[in-house]
Amino acid sequence: MKQQEVPVPLCERCAFENGTIFRHLSREETDLINFEKEFRLFKRGELLYSEGSRISGFYCIHKGIIKVFKTGLDGKEQIIRFAKPGDIIAYRSVLSNELACTSAKVIEDCQVCFIPSEILISLVKSNSTFAHEMLKLACHELGEANSFITDIAQKTVRERLAEILLLLVEDFALDENNILRISLTREELANIVGTATESVIRLLSEFKTDGLVELNGRKIKILNKRGLLKISNVFN
Amino acid sequence: MKQQEVPVPLCERCAFENGTIFRHLSREETDLINFEKEFRLFKRGELLYSEGSRISGFYCIHKGIIKVFKTGLDGKEQIIRFAKPGDIIAYRSVLSNELACTSAKVIEDCQVCFIPSEILISLVKSNSTFAHEMLKLACHELGEANSFITDIAQKTVRERLAEILLLLVEDFALDENNILRISLTREELANIVGTATESVIRLLSEFKTDGLVELNGRKIKILNKRGLLKISNVFN
DNA sequence: CGGTACGTTGAGTCATATCAACCATAGTGG
DNA sequence: CCACTATGGTTGATATGACTCAACGTACCG
Numbered sequence: 001m002k003q004q005e006v007p008v009p010l011c012e013r014c015a016f017e018n019g020t021i022f023r024h025l026s027r028e029e030t031d032l033i034n035f036e037k038e039f040r041l042f043k044r045g046e047l048l049y050s051e052g053s054r055i056s057g058f059y060c061i062h063k064g065i066i067k068v069f070k071t072g073l074d075g076k077e078q079i080i081r082f083a084k085p086g087d088i089i090a091y092r093s094v095l096s097n098e099l100a101c102t103s104a105k106v107i108e109d110c111q112v113c114f115i116p117s118e119i120l121i122s123l124v125k126s127n128s129t130f131a132h133e134m135l136k137l138a139c140h141e142l143g144e145a146n147s148f149i150t151d152i153a154q155k156t157v158r159e160r161l162a163e164i165l166l167l168l169v170e171d172f173a174l175d176e177n178n179i180l181r182i183s184l185t186r187e188e189l190a191n192i193v194g195t196a197t198e199s200v201i202r203l204l205s206e207f208k209t210d211g212l213v214e215l216n217g218r219k220i221k222i223l224n225k226r227g228l229l230k231i232s233n234v235f236n
Numbered sequence: 237m238k239q240q241e242v243p244v245p246l247c248e249r250c251a252f253e254n255g256t257i258f259r260h261l262s263r264e265e266t267d268l269i270n271f272e273k274e275f276r277l278f279k280r281g282e283l284l285y286s287e288g289s290r291i292s293g294f295y296c297i298h299k300g301i302i303k304v305f306k307t308g309l310d311g312k313e314q315i316i317r318f319a320k321p322g323d324i325i326a327y328r329s330v331l332s333n334e335l336a337c338t339s340a341k342v343i344e345d346c347q348v349c350f351i352p353s354e355i356l357i358s359l360v361k362s363n364s365t366f367a368h369e370m371l372k373l374a375c376h377e378l379g380e381a382n383s384f385i386t387d388i389a390q391k392t393v394r395e396r397l398a399e400i401l402l403l404l405v406e407d408f409a410l411d412e413n414n415i416l417r418i419s420l421t422r423e424e425l426a427n428i429v430g431t432a433t434e435s436v437i438r439l440l441s442e443f444k445t446d447g448l449v450e451l452n453g454r455k456i457k458i459l460n461k462r463g464l465l466k467i468s469n470v471f472n
Numbered sequence: 473c474g475g476t477a478c479g480t481t482g483a484g485t486c487a488t489a490t491c492a493a494c495c496a497t498a499g500t501g502g
Numbered sequence: 503c504c505a506c507t508a509t510g511g512t513t514g515a516t517a518t519g520a521c522t523c524a525a526c527g528t529a530c531c532g
Contacts, residue, residue, distance in 0.1 A: 070382060070383070070385075070386040072386055072389075072390040072391075073390075073469055074390075076390055078385060078386040078389050078390060080382050080385060080386075091375075092375045092378055092379060093375075095368070095371045095372060095375045096371075096372045096375035096376045096379065097372070098375075098376070098379065101379040101382055101383065102382060121368070124364065124367060124368055124371060125364040125365075125367075125368065126364070128360065128361040128362070128364065128367065129361075131360060131361075131364065131367040131368070131371070132331075132357070132360055132361065132367070134371055135331045135332075135360060135367070135370060135371055135374060136331060136332045136333070138371060138374040138375055138378060139327075139328045139329075139331045139332035139334075139374055140332045140334070141378055142328055142374060142377055142378050142381060143328060143332065143334060143337040145378060145381035145382065145385065146306060146316050146337055146338060146381060147306070147337065148385055149306075149314060149316060149381065149384055149385055149388060149430075150306040150308055150314040150316075152385060152388045152389050152430070153308075153314050153388050153430030154308040154309075154310075154312055154314060154430065155308075156487070156488090157487080157488065158487090185509090185510065185511090186510075186511065186512095187510075187511095194385075194388070194389030194390065195488075195489085196488075196489055196490075197510090197511085198488090198489080198490085198511095198512080198513085199487090199488060199489075201511070201512060201513085202488095202512090202513085205512085205513095217510095217511090218510095233309055392519075392520090393519080393520065394519090421477090421478065421479090422478075422479065422480090423478080423479095431520075431521085432520070432521055432522075433478090433479085434479095434480080434481085434520090434521080434522085435519090435520060435521075437479065437480060437481085438480090438481085438520095441480085441481095453478095453479090453529095454478095
């Protein structure tokens with residue numbers, strides 16, 4: 001399919017369907033974004049922006065999945081979070097006016113809207129409800145980052161892998177066959193958990209042996225959530 | 237010294253001297269805070285608020301040092317950050333309207349102002365510059381959290397300890413004898429780095445052997461910043 | 473003077489990283 | 503159509519960083 005054949009989504013509609021942050025905007029404001037934004041398509045593996053670069057706008061995901069990661073010294077990626085339809089990325093650098101502290105790469109083919117920095121800044125200035133919602137968003141993410149720090153610092157790889165699997169279930173849900181609706185390489189899984197690829201492989205096959213998951217390439221079928229929860233050492 | 241003998245700081249003055257976020261407020265706005273705020277003293281070891289509790293306001297630090305931490309399952313603390321004069325804490329929970337995701341405990345005797353939640357919310361609503369500055373603050377912290385995640389996930393304990401020492405030098409500076417102006421127990425150091433107390437002790441004494449630091453109880457004298465930088469594997 | 477919190481050291485263990493070899497798959501180009 | 507290559511997955515052997523446990527020293531405090 002050629003790029004021009006994919007219809008450009010309207011913000012007010014996408015806000016409703018995907019629950020974007022733009023749901024707190026007036027019709028005039030979403031119209032402004034519709035006018036100023038640039039619709040882009042990206043394929044798996046493509047890079048949206050990379051660490052250290054200056055950012056001239058942020059992205060609102062309409063379709064697809066993106067991984068946001070930092071690159072360690074030896075080139076090893078640490079995945080910080082995923083963005084899926086309705087999420088925005090790169091807003092951090094825009095608002096703090098710093099260079100990008102992460103890179104973003106496509107996991108699953110994407111349709112995104114690119115919105116210039118000025119728009120975000122001016123909305124924050126002119127619409128106080130929107131500003132508050134952005135603050136809620138940033139503060140919420142901060143809370144999650146703090147939890148993640150504690151987990152990585154204190155839990156074993158085994159515990160973290162179980163926890164991450166459950167988080168992925170929360171974020172991306174299971175299909176009708178209980179298969180996780182996000183497909184990651186073993187290396188990517190390792191780069192979330194913060195471990196070596198081989199360790200993920202070994203632990204996954206242990207989980208399989210224990211009847212917690214079923215593996216078929218990148219398809220992970222979740223058989224026993226409760227069991228994973230127990231391993232992960234979280235109670236919620 | 238009795239509590240009433242310590243003079244209550246004025247926000248407009250403290251904003252100037254300590255560079256608080258309130259420097260972006262008008263005189264009327266700081267006056268409002270001065271009127272509504274409650275001045276409090278805390279001694280080392282005292283708890284300002286704790287994880288899971290509902291927060292009715294936030295704190296602006298006038299004097300002293302506070303550690304902000306999460307408690308892991310086995311009760312082990314993970315220190316997330318420190319707050320020193322000019323910093324505010326607990327704003328995250330206020331703005332996201334969530335329960336506190338951290339606890340805060342005094343490291344060095346403190347003078348703080350407690351400001352009710354409503355004030356912060358209303359300032360965000362009414363003063364767009366202030367809202368933007370709060371966003372910058374939150375986004376900046378988010379960036380730091382992301383770096384920390386990557387470090388903990390990828391670096392060795394040795395590297396992290398060296399890095400943390402340098403970060404502490406940045407944040408709290410050295411006195412005239414090159415001694416770090418923050419005094420932490422070995423356990424607290426371990427709880428920043430994310431390791432066991434014994435590991436910190438062993439590594440510190442290695443650093444001492446290698447002529448990088450000099451140890452005298454909790455006093456840490458920094459002898460060779462460049463050496464620590466090299467160990468920490470950061471170049472900046 | 474006993475108690476409590478903190479610091480230190482040694483020994484043993486284990487989880488996890490590293491290294492190496494190998495297989496499967498898919499895309500590429502001649 | 504077939505080598506060729508790249509990428510990802512898997513497994514085993516080995517090394518080791520870091521944790522745990524335990525004992526003991528030290529210092530301050532009421």
